[in-house]
Amino acid sequence: TSSHTRLGILNNPSSKIKEDNTTIARGILTAFLTQSNSNLKSFLSKLCKEDTAKSIDAGTKIAKFLIPGMDDDTFEKKYNTLGLDLIKTHQMFCREVLKLLPGQMAVVSNGR
Numbered sequence: 001t002s003s004h005t006r007l008g009i010l011n012n013p014s015s016k017i018k019e020d021n022t023t024i025a026r027g028i029l030t031a032f033l034t035q036s037n038s039n040l041k042s043f044l045s046k047l048c049k050e051d052t053a054k055s056i057d058a059g060t061k062i063a064k065f066l067i068p069g070m071d072d073d074t075f076e077k078k079y080n081t082l083g084l085d086l087i088k089t090h091q092m093f094c095r096e097v098l099k100l101l102p103g104q105m106a107v108v109s110n111g112r
Helices: 023-034 037-047 050-057 072-081 085-096
Strands: none
Touching: 023 037, 023 050, 023 072, 023 085, 037 050
16 A cells, blocks of 8 residues: 555576476566556456467467566566576575575565
């Protein structure tokens, strides 16, 4: 409810990190890096739907789920060059610093 709230995502996968099993995670990270807050919220809501995940698993390209108003070109360029290193860094941070087990979820808060 506050305009001063910030949200971030850390990936802590339980399986080996590969291009074909990180489509949604890379889409989320790309959206955080390239889109405005209003577009980001709408896009993340769309990606979180089970039907979307099933469609992506079946081979649908993530670009099909971009919403009107998003900077499509910037998103696609970043998505295609993001690579897996960022997700591997997240995984290492979750395991080494936060002491999470593979795939374990947590909420990290830093507020007043």
